[in-house]
Amino acid sequence: MGVLGLTSRKFNKFFQIKYKIINRNYYTQKRLLSSNYSSQNDAILPVLIVGAGPVGLVLSALLTKLGVKCAVLERSTTFSKHPQAHFINNRSMEVFRKLDGLAEEIQRFQPPVELWRKFIYCTSLTGSTIGSVDHMQTQDFNQIVSPVSVAHFSQYKLNALLLKQLEAVGFTVRSHEGLDHRPLAEREILMGHNCISVEATxxxxxVTTSFVKEGKHIEKQIPCSFLVGADGAGSTVRNLVGIEMRGEKDIQKLVSVHFLSQELGKYLMYEKPGMLFFIFNPGAIGVLVAHDLKQGEFVLQMPFYPPQQKFEDFSSEVLFFS
Structure with a gap:
C-alpha cells in the first residue's frame, strides 16, 4: 500500500482473502481454535493476523465474538489518515451488520447518497459537463437483493469505527515498547512490526518479525497455531508462504494527491454532486475522488508513465489543472 493507496479501488473482494494454513491435522486445528482448549504453553497464540487494515480488524472482531483468541501485527507505526478505499459493497455491509451496529454507524456517518451516486465526465470541475452516470440501482437501496445497502465511507474512517469496537472488547494498540521480554498477548494490536519469515514446526x-528500536532493527519470534495474511495486495505473508498473485500486475501507475477544500466541496455539492469526476482537457487528464463533499475531502489521481515521466514533472499547476 502506498502513501495514499488507490482510492478508487472498491471493497468488492473484501473477504476473499487468499491464505494458507500451515498445520498437519484437521482435528488438531479444531482443538487449537476451540475456546475450551487449554494450551500447555500460554505463549502460543491460537490465531495471529498480519495486517491491521479493515480485513484484519474485522477478522479480529469476528474471532473474538466466537471466543477465539487472536492478536494482530501491523508494519506501519501509526494508522493512516489518508482516505484510501471508499466504496463498500452489499456483502461487506452484511458482514458489518454482525458487528454490534457497525453497518448502521457507517450509514449514519456517510455522506447523503444524493451527493455521491453519480460519476461525472467533464472538461474541468468548473467547465462543461460531457455527461454523467447514476451508478446506483434501485436494488442497491431498497433491500431487494440484500438487507443492507452499499456505502461510501473512507477507509480511515472505517478503521476508526473498527478500533473503537475492538477497544470496547479489550483490545489494546501497542508499539514494541514493553513487549521485548514477554510474549504477544491476545487482544493486542502490535504496531511497527514487519513480518520477515514464516516457518512451520x-x-x-x-513468525519472525522485525521492528526498529533506538535506531536498531530487532527481531522477535512469535509462535502461533494459525497465521492469517490480511496485509493487502502486496502481502508479505502470501509471498513468504508461496502463494502467487493471480492476474495482471502493475496495470497502471498513478500520482495521488490528498487535499482538503471546503470551497470546492461546497461548489460541487450544489453545481454537480458526484463521487468520481473524470476530467479530460488538453492540459492533463485525471480522476477526482470526492470522499466527502460536505467536509471537502478529495483525492486527485493522475496517470504516471515512468521512465518517460518523473514524479517531479507533476507540479502544482499540473495537479490542479481543473
Missing part, C-alpha cells in the same frame, strides 16, 4: 507456525 510441527503443529505450530513460528
Amino acid at each position: 510441527g503443529n505450530l507456525v513460528n
Whole structure:
C-alpha cells in the first residue's frame, strides 16, 4: 500500500482473502481454535493476523465474538489518515451488520447518497459537463437483493469505527515498547512490526518479525497455531508462504494527491454532486475522488508513465489543472 493507496479501488473482494494454513491435522486445528482448549504453553497464540487494515480488524472482531483468541501485527507505526478505499459493497455491509451496529454507524456517518451516486465526465470541475452516470440501482437501496445497502465511507474512517469496537472488547494498540521480554498477548494490536519469515514446526507456525528500536532493527519470534495474511495486495505473508498473485500486475501507475477544500466541496455539492469526476482537457487528464463533499475531502489521481515521466514533472499547476 502506498502513501495514499488507490482510492478508487472498491471493497468488492473484501473477504476473499487468499491464505494458507500451515498445520498437519484437521482435528488438531479444531482443538487449537476451540475456546475450551487449554494450551500447555500460554505463549502460543491460537490465531495471529498480519495486517491491521479493515480485513484484519474485522477478522479480529469476528474471532473474538466466537471466543477465539487472536492478536494482530501491523508494519506501519501509526494508522493512516489518508482516505484510501471508499466504496463498500452489499456483502461487506452484511458482514458489518454482525458487528454490534457497525453497518448502521457507517450509514449514519456517510455522506447523503444524493451527493455521491453519480460519476461525472467533464472538461474541468468548473467547465462543461460531457455527461454523467447514476451508478446506483434501485436494488442497491431498497433491500431487494440484500438487507443492507452499499456505502461510501473512507477507509480511515472505517478503521476508526473498527478500533473503537475492538477497544470496547479489550483490545489494546501497542508499539514494541514493553513487549521485548514477554510474549504477544491476545487482544493486542502490535504496531511497527514487519513480518520477515514464516516457518512451520510441527503443529505450530513460528513468525519472525522485525521492528526498529533506538535506531536498531530487532527481531522477535512469535509462535502461533494459525497465521492469517490480511496485509493487502502486496502481502508479505502470501509471498513468504508461496502463494502467487493471480492476474495482471502493475496495470497502471498513478500520482495521488490528498487535499482538503471546503470551497470546492461546497461548489460541487450544489453545481454537480458526484463521487468520481473524470476530467479530460488538453492540459492533463485525471480522476477526482470526492470522499466527502460536505467536509471537502478529495483525492486527485493522475496517470504516471515512468521512465518517460518523473514524479517531479507533476507540479502544482499540473495537479490542479481543473
